[in-house]
Amino acid sequence: MAETMLLENAAxxxxxxxKLGERLPENTVILLKGDLGAGKTTLTQGIGLGLGISEAIASPTFTLVNEYHTGRIPLYHLDLYRLEPEQVDRLYPETYWEGEDYPPGLTVIEWSERLPYLPERYFQIALCHTxxxxxxxxxxAVNLELDPIFG
Ligand SMILES: Nc1ncnc2c1ncn2[C@@H]1O[C@H](COP(=O)(O)OP(=O)(O)O)[C@@H](O)[C@H]1O
Ligand SMILES: [Mg+2]
Structure with missing residues (x-):
């Protein structure tokens, strides 16, 4: 199950x-794929706006994970760009989507290609330049319906 969209500009x-930030329920994982400059952080900034997060969403390239708790549900923003798979493993990314150690929220992962294992269910958004x-x-959508986004 996949939908293709043309995104004409950064807006x-x-x-x-x-739309994702407004609609998706807690315990949702969004895996983002795409080269440098493909728009992953721009998309995540939109998610933050949709969640009603008051702070600016900055790329967590140096901090690896940024947490935001001022929106409708928490946002966990991960960027795996600089990590080797073994390092990602040690980050225990699943703690963000299992909902035990952190309040259940929306987990958004840039460079999700680097994940050594995948969540049971997730949305994947692959971005590329035209x-x-x-x-x-x-x-x-993997083990999920696309309806929350397109329905
Ligand atoms: N649909 C689009 N069309 C044209 N430019 C875009 C689009 N989406 C995002 N951009 C621009 O691409 C640049 C890189 O975006 P960014 O979100 O930082 O990419 P990434 O996080 O994937 O490296 C930004 O200047 C952003 O404004
Ligand atoms: Mg980025």
Missing amino acids: ATQALGI NDDQRQAIIS
């Missing part, structure tokens, strides 16, 4: 994120 990427510097998003 469209952000608007998709806002020839004219727009973006294409391929949104799929």
Whole structure:
């Protein structure tokens, strides 16, 4: 199950994120894929807006995980760009989606290609550049319905 969307500019990427932030329930994982500059952080900033988070969402490239607790539900924003798979393992990323150690929220993972194992259910959004510097998003749901996003 997958949907393809053309995102004509950064505002469209952000608007998709806002929709996700407004609609997705707690204990949801969103895995983001795409090269540098594909729009992963832009999308996550939209998610933060949709959740009603008051702080600015900055890329956690150096901190690895940023947590935001001022929105409708918590946002856990991970960026695995600089990590080797063994290091990701030691980050115990599952603690964010298992809902035991942290209050259940929305977990968004940039560079999710680096995950050594996957959640049981998740949305995946793959972003890529088009020839004219727009973006294409391929949104799929694994063991989930796409309805919360497109319904
Ligand atoms: N749909 C889009 N069309 C054109 N530019 C976009 C689009 N979405 C995001 N951008 C721009 O791409 C640049 C890189 O985005 P960013 O979200 O930092 O990428 P990533 O986190 O994937 O490295 C930003 O300048 C952003 O404004
Ligand atoms: Mg980024």
